[in-house]
Amino acid sequence: GAVVSQHPSWVICKSGTSVKIECRSLDFQATTMFWYRQFPKQSLMLMATSNEGSKATYEQGVEKDKFLINHASLTLSTLTVTSAHPEDSSFYICSARDRLAGRYNEQFFGPGTRLTVL
Amino acid sequence: SQQGEEDPQALSIQEGENATMNCSYKTSINNLQWYRQNSGRGLVHLILIRSNEREKHSGRLRVTLDTSKKSSSLLITASRAADTASYFCATGTSGSRLTFGEGTQLTVNP
Numbered sequence: 001g002a003v004v005s006q007h008p009s010w011v012i013c014k015s016g017t018s019v020k021i022e023c024r025s026l027d028f029q030a031t032t033m034f035w036y037r038q039f040p041k042q043s044l045m046l047m048a049t050s051n052e053g054s055k056a057t058y059e060q061g062v063e064k065d066k067f068l069i070n071h072a073s074l075t076l077s078t079l080t081v082t083s084a085h086p087e088d089s090s091f092y093i094c095s096a097r098d099r100l101a102g103r104y105n106e107q108f109f110g111p112g113t114r115l116t117v118l
Numbered sequence: 119s120q121q122g123e124e125d126p127q128a129l130s131i132q133e134g135e136n137a138t139m140n141c142s143y144k145t146s147i148n149n150l151q152w153y154r155q156n157s158g159r160g161l162v163h164l165i166l167i168r169s170n171e172r173e174k175h176s177g178r179l180r181v182t183l184d185t186s187k188k189s190s191s192l193l194i195t196a197s198r199a200a201d202t203a204s205y206f207c208a209t210g211t212s213g214s215r216l217t218f219g220e221g222t223q224l225t226v227n228p
Contacts, residue, residue, distance in 0.1 A: 044218045097214055111160035
C-alpha cells in the first residue's frame, strides 16, 4: 500500500515551452501533497504544499506563476513548469500524506521526474 | 531553508561493517524521519521516530533521537553493497511539512 506515482518519469523540452508533471496517490487519498526539487548531489528543497480544493502554499523564493500547482482531486496533483528555461532542469519529486494519517506525518514519495530543458 | 545538517557528507565502508550517520536540527520537531535514495531515484521511507521516543529499530536499522541535543543518528548494521545510497534525515512538524537534511552518501564496498 501507500504507492505514489509520477508521470512522466523523464521529459526533455525546448526552452520556452511548458511541462506538466502528474503526481498520483494510487491506493490512498491525499488531502495534502508536496512538491520538491532536487539538484544533482543536493538535498530536497520543498517548493510548495498542495491542498486538495484550495490554492497551493509556496515556499519563499518559489515563483507561483512559474510553477503552477493544481490539486483537483484527492488522488491527483499536477505541477506545471511554465516557460521552462535551462535553469529549471532538475529532479522534481512529489510526496503525499494519507488523509487518514495521524499527527505523525509520514509522507509517501513518488519516483521523481527528471526535467531537462534544452 | 534546510534546517537539518548531516554528517558525514560521505562515508565509505567495507561490507559487513556498521555505518553511522548523524543528523542535527535547530527547531522543535514533532517527528524525525530517515529516507534512502538511490542515485536518480525517488525516496524510500526507512523509519519514523516520534519526538517522545528515544530509540527505534527496524531490521538492521537503529535510529536514536536526542531532543535535548536536537540530534539523531541512523545506524546500519552488517552493511551490504546494496545499502549504497544517499541517506537523508527529515524533520517533521505538526503542520506536516518536512525539512530535509543535506544527506550522507554511503558507499559500501564489496
